[in-house]
Amino acid sequence: MIAQILAVIIFLAMFILIITEVWERHIVTLGCALLTLVVIFGICMHSPSAIIDTLNLKTFFTEAFWHTTGQASESSGGINWETIVFIAGMMIMVEGMAKSGFFRWLCMKIAKMVKYQIIPIFITFMVLSFVLAMFIDSITVILFLAAVTVELSQLLKFNPVPMILSEIFCANLGGSATMCGDPPNIIIGTSLGMSFSDFVTNTGLIAIVCLVAVVIYFYLVFRKELTSNAVTKNPADYPDPSEAITSKGGFVISWIIFLCAVVLLVTHSQTGLTVSCIGVFIALVTLLTAGRDALDLLKKVDYKTLLFFVGLFVVVGGLEKTGILTLLAGFIGTVSGGNLKVMIAIIIWVSAIASAFIDNIPFAATMIPVINSLAATQGIEISILAWALAMGTDIGGSATPIGASANVVGIATAAKSGHMIKWGRYCKSMAPATILVILISMVMIYVRYLP
Amino acid sequence: MKQLIISIGREFGSAGHEIAERLAKRYGLPLYDHNLLDEVAASHNMDSQELQEYDEMKHNKFLYRSINGMSSSPADNVANMQFNFLLDKAEKGQSFVIVGRCSETILKDYEGLVSVFIIGDMESKVARVQHLYGKSEKEAERFIREKDRKRKKYHDSRCKSKWSDSHTYDLSLNSSKLGLEGSVDFLADYIDRRMKGTK
Numbered sequence: 001m002i003a004q005i006l007a008v009i010i011f012l013a014m015f016i017l018i019i020t021e022v023w024e025r026h027i028v029t030l031g032c033a034l035l036t037l038v039v040i041f042g043i044c045m046h047s048p049s050a051i052i053d054t055l056n057l058k059t060f061f062t063e064a065f066w067h068t069t070g071q072a073s074e075s076s077g078g079i080n081w082e083t084i085v086f087i088a089g090m091m092i093m094v095e096g097m098a099k100s101g102f103f104r105w106l107c108m109k110i111a112k113m114v115k116y117q118i119i120p121i122f123i124t125f126m127v128l129s130f131v132l133a134m135f136i137d138s139i140t141v142i143l144f145l146a147a148v149t150v151e152l153s154q155l156l157k158f159n160p161v162p163m164i165l166s167e168i169f170c171a172n173l174g175g176s177a178t179m180c181g182d183p184p185n186i187i188i189g190t191s192l193g194m195s196f197s198d199f200v201t202n203t204g205l206i207a208i209v210c211l212v213a214v215v216i217y218f219y220l221v222f223r224k225e226l227t228s229n230a231v232t233k234n235p236a237d238y239p240d241p242s243e244a245i246t247s248k249g250g251f252v253i254s255w256i257i258f259l260c261a262v263v264l265l266v267t268h269s270q271t272g273l274t275v276s277c278i279g280v281f282i283a284l285v286t287l288l289t290a291g292r293d294a295l296d297l298l299k300k301v302d303y304k305t306l307l308f309f310v311g312l313f314v315v316v317g318g319l320e321k322t323g324i325l326t327l328l329a330g331f332i333g334t335v336s337g338g339n340l341k342v343m344i345a346i347i348i349w350v351s352a353i354a355s356a357f358i359d360n361i362p363f364a365a366t367m368i369p370v371i372n373s374l375a376a377t378q379g380i381e382i383s384i385l386a387w388a389l390a391m392g393t394d395i396g397g398s399a400t401p402i403g404a405s406a407n408v409v410g411i412a413t414a415a416k417s418g419h420m421i422k423w424g425r426y427c428k429s430m431a432p433a434t435i436l437v438i439l440i441s442m443v444m445i446y447v448r449y450l451p
Numbered sequence: 452m453k454q455l456i457i458s459i460g461r462e463f464g465s466a467g468h469e470i471a472e473r474l475a476k477r478y479g480l481p482l483y484d485h486n487l488l489d490e491v492a493a494s495h496n497m498d499s500q501e502l503q504e505y506d507e508m509k510h511n512k513f514l515y516r517s518i519n520g521m522s523s524s525p526a527d528n529v530a531n532m533q534f535n536f537l538l539d540k541a542e543k544g545q546s547f548v549i550v551g552r553c554s555e556t557i558l559k560d561y562e563g564l565v566s567v568f569i570i571g572d573m574e575s576k577v578a579r580v581q582h583l584y585g586k587s588e589k590e591a592e593r594f595i596r597e598k599d600r601k602r603k604k605y606h607d608s609r610c611k612s613k614w615s616d617s618h619t620y621d622l623s624l625n626s627s628k629l630g631l632e633g634s635v636d637f638l639a640d641y642i643d644r645r646m647k648g649t650k
Binding site (some may be wrong): 019020021139226302401402405407408411412413415416417418419420421422423 | 491492495496497501502507512514515516517518519521522523525528529531532534
């Protein structure tokens with residue numbers, strides 16, 4: 001009982017400290033992780049095995065960490081090293097791509113293809129944001145897309161805010177479409193033994209339908225704001241996309257590595273390669289081809305985020321081992337009266353509302369054992385609950401300026417050019433879009449998976 | 452001409468702003484204070500009114516988030532715009548006087564920076580605020596404490612150094628002891644000696 005209370009206190013303290021930003025978030029999760037290991041597992045539970053299980057270091061030495069044969073197996077709980085190794089690999093690849101000028105070139109090329117017309121740029125950038133975020137973290141996607149949007153807005157004399165807001169939304173939506181698009185999906189996928197194609201054929205399909213809806217929605221909402229005040233310029237005056245490329249060799253290699261990563265991810269259920277194996281492979285290839293820049297790329301890896309994940313998984317492990325999450329699952333089961341429709345509605349809406357205000361990564365990591373337990377006790381297909389959880393956590397973050405990392409990056413980029421996006425301005429268009437997408441997702445889950 | 456950047460931090464009512472104005476006049480330098488936002492806004496073709504409400508404000512931690520040094524808070528973003536503006540001026544070798552805005556920390560790498568913090572006795576500050584704002588003694592004292600609390604929060608949420616701590620500045624001066632003119636003369640003497648020492 002004491003262990004349970006302490007686990008909840010540590011968990012809540014972690015959330016509050018993350019929100020208040022008193023210390024950097026990786027310091028918070030690592031500190032709370034240490035407390036979990038020492039106080040809960042050590043002093044309260046006297047359980048060295050709980051510590052060993054939660055640290056989960058043995059997973060590196062299992063074949064399943066690198067290669068699976070046939071049906072993928074579920075992860076054993078504790079630190080989800082598969083997620084951490086994959087994210088580290090993707091970070092290195094993305095750094096390499098950014099260094100070569102890949103993203104800026106892509107944005108400029110598309111703007112040029114649509115002849116620098118504002119509405120076509122608006123629509124194609126939404127789609128580009130969605131597609132890139134399927135494979136690359138949304139922070140990087142928005143970092144480049146929003147910067148190019150600001151640059152184009154100065155050139156074509158339009159307000160960049162509507163475009164940046166719709167790009168943010170589509171980046172978060174694109175992240176929901178694949179297993180590697182958003183950290184909650186990677187955690188859900190690796191924890192529950194799902195494949196890339198499982199996500200694409202389920203959340204991916206929902207996300208594409210939602211993309212069509214939000215493109216129409218944002219067009220209707222923003223079309224009046226997206227008018228140009230510029231005198232028509234000679235196309236020769238616009239920037240040449242090729243100027244964005246810093247190194248031609250690096251640029252070509254970036255494309256090849258990116259396409260390899262996409263192919264490996266799409267086919268990983270057939271090849272049996274796990275996402276951690278793919279992460280290590282693309283990181284090694286990026287570093288080997290980077291030559292002298294390899295050390296620079298390694299230095300730029302966001303180690304703080306990786307450490308944040310390590311600490312987070314230990315704290316959630318504390319909740320799991322003390323049985324708190326089973327209790328929470330039992331509570332959801334009771335409230336819903338065993339009705340699957342109600343359960344899905346609770347999971348998707350609670351996830352969305354929570355993710356609108358708090359970090360969706362700790363939330364998803366906490367909810368996975370909950371839906372696991374719920375599926376086991378109520379005899380429900382776990383994947384249905386997983387899709388509801390993925391859509392809720394991935395999309396909910398779009399509703400408020402603090403809901404997701406991409407939102408913060410987009411707002412900060414707009415601010416650099418003097419466009420302040422306040423809560424009211426943000427939520428006025430983004431909250432209805434979030435509600436619309438969550439509704440579509442819920443209806444699609446009902447129609448497709450419920451008898 | 453050697454670069455000279457005079458950074459003036461100040462307690463509310465200590466006449467720090469007026470000292471900054473007089474120093475700017477004496478050295479023939481532009482003065483940046485709240486007018487900095489007009490300059491920043493002009494450089495972005497925007498209305499400075501939109502930025503004014505976030506000037507020297509601290510954000511509410513529950514309403515905003517930051518990621519890798521980027522923030523969703525307008526107050527943070529307005530502050531960063533001002534910092535970048537000052538850094539740009541300093542990088543170009545320009546000389547100026549700047550009041551507040553964490554300038555003693557933001558510009559600390561520039562050799563031409565002279566940072567000063569102006570304090571004052573509470574009675575003198577109250578008298579000055581009463582005179583300038585037509586407030587009662589109690590109101591003036593409350594006003595001073597509230598303003599200083601906000602300035603401290605603004606500064607300390609953005610800098611590792613502490614607002615009003617003598618370690619943060621080259622010099623801390625109580626303007627009540629020497630008076631306005633005396634303080635300006637004393638500071639000018641200090642600045643001249645410092646300038647002789649710089650390359």
